[in-house]
Amino acid sequence: MIAFGSMSITLLIGVLQGTMIAILLLRSAGNRLANLYLALLILAFAALITPYVIGFAGFYDRWPWLSFAPFSLTMAFGPLLWLYTRALIGISPARARRHFVPVGVQFLSQALVFPLPLATKNWWDATAHAPYISPLFEIATIVSIAVYGALAYRHYRAYARWLGDARADAADFDPRWIRNFLIAMLVVTIAWLGFVIADWIDPTRDYFDHFWLYVTFSVLVIALGVEGWRHAQVRFPQQQLPDAMPAPPADRDWQAMAQAWVVEIDRAQHWRDPDVTLASLAKALGTNTVYLSRAFNLGLGENFNAVINRRRVAAVQRTLADPVETRDMLTIALETGFGSKASFNRAFVDFTGQTPSAWRRKS
Numbered sequence: 001m002i003a004f005g006s007m008s009i010t011l012l013i014g015v016l017q018g019t020m021i022a023i024l025l026l027r028s029a030g031n032r033l034a035n036l037y038l039a040l041l042i043l044a045f046a047a048l049i050t051p052y053v054i055g056f057a058g059f060y061d062r063w064p065w066l067s068f069a070p071f072s073l074t075m076a077f078g079p080l081l082w083l084y085t086r087a088l089i090g091i092s093p094a095r096a097r098r099h100f101v102p103v104g105v106q107f108l109s110q111a112l113v114f115p116l117p118l119a120t121k122n123w124w125d126a127t128a129h130a131p132y133i134s135p136l137f138e139i140a141t142i143v144s145i146a147v148y149g150a151l152a153y154r155h156y157r158a159y160a161r162w163l164g165d166a167r168a169d170a171a172d173f174d175p176r177w178i179r180n181f182l183i184a185m186l187v188v189t190i191a192w193l194g195f196v197i198a199d200w201i202d203p204t205r206d207y208f209d210h211f212w213l214y215v216t217f218s219v220l221v222i223a224l225g226v227e228g229w230r231h232a233q234v235r236f237p238q239q240q241l242p243d244a245m246p247a248p249p250a251d252r253d254w255q256a257m258a259q260a261w262v263v264e265i266d267r268a269q270h271w272r273d274p275d276v277t278l279a280s281l282a283k284a285l286g287t288n289t290v291y292l293s294r295a296f297n298l299g300l301g302e303n304f305n306a307v308i309n310r311r312r313v314a315a316v317q318r319t320l321a322d323p324v325e326t327r328d329m330l331t332i333a334l335e336t337g338f339g340s341k342a343s344f345n346r347a348f349v350d351f352t353g354q355t356p357s358a359w360r361r362k363s
Helices: 006-027 032-056 074-088 096-111 118-166 176-201 207-230 254-268 278-285 289-300 304-320 329-335 341-352 356-362
Strands: none
Touching: 006 032, 006 207, 032 074, 032 207, 074 096, 074 118, 074 176, 096 118, 118 176, 118 278, 118 289, 118 304, 176 207, 254 278, 254 289, 254 304, 278 289, 278 304, 289 304, 304 329, 304 341, 304 356, 329 341, 329 356, 341 356
């Protein structure tokens, strides 16, 4: 008898919610490649949850031939989270298809058995799939997520550093969503590993004992879908590779070079340009991005973002200190080169320890 109870309905909510958001992501005009990978990841999780939705509702009792339906595509999780991270920050994946060979094998391990007679499927499950193949794919999935997650986190860290070194508007493109996405995957993977270990310790555990694991998967599906949709249109600046040239000599007086360039930056007020980047500033100063970035970091102890925004904040402070100044804060911020209220507020707090409005009242 088919009956949707509290367990099957709880999981069904996650599947339906995730599927709807995945469809929206696939139809989104911005970040098409990144949204495609995230949609596929959400759909893969939804597919993994589906056997438990219909299982708790009694489908397998009514139609046992549904066993081995190829719902489990867990080997795609690792590659998809890695490719999503790369696509968001503008790194084109090289030969992405090869990363899905393991999930192809996983799919065939189910699809080839699915049409066989029920007696043959039961025999295969008892002699090979349950004791060997299924645990192998579980461990391989967890290892895959760990490896690809570590690679994705390395990309995120490099990208976050590059934003600070190359963009003055880094606050407008804070990549914390990527970090939070990877942390969520890590937490769920650790929980999954705990259930795998529990199954090894107690082989008598059945699918009812896995209910809370699949609730966790459902929560992940909804969270990834909602947050992924919120960032579906965010165009993160594409990471640029450093100038192709030999590494600068170590014996340079980076402090003297930095001070000389800062004098020119202040004289020409390059920081007032809202579109200034490390590359455009290096060109204006007659140098290259490698030397300029090295001079800022080693000579001043600050990255490009800090050098530019420190001067913008100082200019705002000078303007606000004028007793006859009555213009609103955002107008003054835009005049000094800030491109948005968010980047202005964050930079002002970073360099003064106060919000702009609090500083204005005190001054």
